[in-house]
């Protein structure tokens with residue numbers, strides 16, 4: 001039977017979580033038919049043969065841990081940064097060569113961008129942000145609309161299903177297969193490289209990315225000012241968390257848009273989401289309802305976010321947030337190893 005092809009986004013030798021979620025859904029859709037993966041090799045931050053080895057290891061790992069039967073690595077000298085038209089061309093060329101019955105990608109900004117272009121090139125419909133896919137003569141999908149506040153059931157009428165999977169709606173399941181690995185050089189035209197990432201700017205603070213953070217400390221209008229975010233940053237620093245915010249905050253210029261959580265911001269799925277001075281508007285909840293636990297800190301016990309919170313503290317965040325940070329510091333100090341009393345730090 002015709003294989004199912006999955007676009008895998010990756011960085012520094014690791015597949016993105018949303019891509020693994022898309023792969024899990026693709027495997028259940030394939031029902032035993034061959035599942036094949038495409039890695040587009042963009043040598044970011046790794047040089048020379050090192051990135052080649054890293055991508056090759058990832059290609060085999062997709063078989064050993066995620067049940068991929070064949071991984072195709074696209075290499076081209078012009079692929080040193082993300083270029084959506086070029087990615088769409090590569091995906092299309094490979095799908096045609098394999099005669100793929102379906103193409104899956106993560107419903108990320110990149111995945112949706114590339115798949116929309118694939119759809120336009122092939123003259124086929126694309127079903128974006130799906131949370132389930134049932135194979136059959138007519139494929140039925142359930143997809144998120146309106147930032148996840150509405151679910152739509154739709155049937156795909158197409159010789160080749162093009163599907164993106166809403167991030168954090170499918171649990172990654174592991175499976176083992178022996179992946180064949182193949183490298184190929186795609187044919188790219190000049191105009192397909194016109195739209196491309198020209199520059200990469202690291203976020204302030206560098207470390208944890210909002211979309212992948214295990215803990216997010218988020219502030220809303222209740223924080224009061226740009227300077228007010230110092231206590232949010234302090235708590236985030238102690239927890240190794242990313243800082244998020246509501247749209248009111250980005251509109252006021254207190255934080256950059258890249259920190260915004262919600263329907264028109266980033267969708268997060270941390271283990272813990274700490275919402276400080278955020279009312280919990282539908283558009284905000286669309287971005288954080290994937291969190292395993294929500295802790296709301298709000299002076300209004302009737303704020304809508306309280307309906308969605310697993311834990312709530314009613315009070316002034318300007319007192320509560322520093323108090324939590326102080327408790328964390330005190331707990332860590334109590335468990336810290338005692339300083340060595342011997343001169344010069346010698347061990348007795």
Ligand SMILES: Cc1cc2nc3c(=O)[nH]c(=O)nc-3n(C[C@H](O)[C@H](O)[C@H](O)COP(=O)(O)OP(=O)(O)OC[C@H]3O[C@@H](n4cnc5c(N)ncnc54)[C@H](O)[C@@H]3O)c2cc1C
Pocket residue numbers: 219220221222223245246247248249260261262263264265276277278279280281282283284287297298299300303315316317318
């Ligand atoms: C098309 C569209 C898209 C949108 N997309 C997004 C989006 O992606 N993300 C997003 O966030 N919003 C989005 N919005 C805006 C959204 O509707 C809300 O306006 C916004 O989320 C409210 O932000 P907030 O909770 O910070 O502010 P508010 O709603 O004003 O809430 C402030 C909260 O802080 C509490 N508070 C005040 N002072 C304190 C204090 N000292 N201590 C503790 N609590 C305090 C108050 O009780 C209140 O609950 C969108 C709107 C539209 C129309």
